[in-house]
Amino acid sequence: MKFGILGAGSWGCAFANLLVESGHDVLVWARRKEVVDEINNYSKNSYLPNVKLNFKATNDLNEIIEFSEFLVIAIPVQFIRDVIKNIKVWNIKGILNLSKGIEIKTLKRVSEIIEEFTNTPYSILSGPSHAEEVANKIPTAVTVSGSNAKLFQSLISNDYFRVYTSEDIVGVEIAGALKNVMAIAAGILDGLGGWDNSKAALMTRALHEMIKFGKIFGADEKTFFGLPGVGDLMVTCNSRHSRNRMFGELIAKGHTLNELIKNNKMIAEGIYTVKAVVEIAKKKNIEMPIANEVYEILYNNKNPKSSMVELMRRPLKKEWLI
Ligand SMILES: NC(=O)C1=CN([C@@H]2O[C@H](COP(=O)(O)OP(=O)(O)OC[C@H]3O[C@@H](n4cnc5c(N)ncnc54)[C@H](OP(=O)(O)O)[C@@H]3O)[C@@H](O)[C@H]2O)C=CC1
């Protein structure tokens, strides 16, 4: 099959290599000409510096659309709209979204953004899958949800990339978006040094918070106990590869939000999604203590240590006794 991929960051490139390994033709879209040239001339990209890339790239969006039977989305969620609004003809069989987050200005999930532009069948792939490991063929398992889930399962699975399916698109999208926010909090605890008990408690409470949020939108609680929920939460809160976790760690060590955004070209989606989560939680009256603290630390300069201590000292509630 022919796959076009929007986005030549770590995940777009690792996923492109994976598709080539699974026998597909792949063309990747990057917004910058230098990135296209580096991929086409040297089979390299600075996002995955030690990986040889097995595909070609273009910065011509029309070329991608003409080439593709399936379109993969791997760009930061806040910019998906700006890119896809330039696609004039949607003559493709299906979309597979890899991006995890909620759009701040509309409070929409990626499926809802895409719906504004096209009725092309939509699916999402999510779960514990750091690009650096997939690119090195480390065994990985993920979940695909959407109208083409079974098809993508058969097209993408190989001996190191195992694809499960789910019927709960909303749950898969929400779990993937929220775990990034929770991983910032987990990283803050890492940055404070040796707060392992607190981190285990935080991850457990984070899962509850994600479920509470998801259920308001009709997500199935079971989704959060699978790969897109607890699986991705664990890897993102613990992995050395996680940008969201690392971002939290650096904040706890005294770096500022602006400094980190300026000096790091890699996206930590939780920085942005937390704004949408806190706004939605306020509107829908959902209690989201961890997300709120992340927001306060990032956007109201609250001290990370006092914030985490306060979280642990919140009054106990009956529903928490698990
Ligand atoms: N990395 C991972 O392990 C995983 C990532 N994801 C998700 O995949 C999505 C992409 O992440 P990832 O590949 O890691 O990102 P990276 O941080 O590695 O790269 C960011 C990519 O987005 C591009 N980009 C940045 N701003 C814009 C813009 N305004 N318009 C178009 N493109 C832009 C960058 O292009 P440029 O170089 O020109 O700045 C670059 O190609 C995210 O939602 C992430 O949560 C999901 C699973 C795993």
Ligand SMILES: O=C(CO)COP(=O)(O)O
């Ligand atoms: O979603 C991911 C792994 O499944 C990537 O997480 P980070 O964006 O925090 O690196």
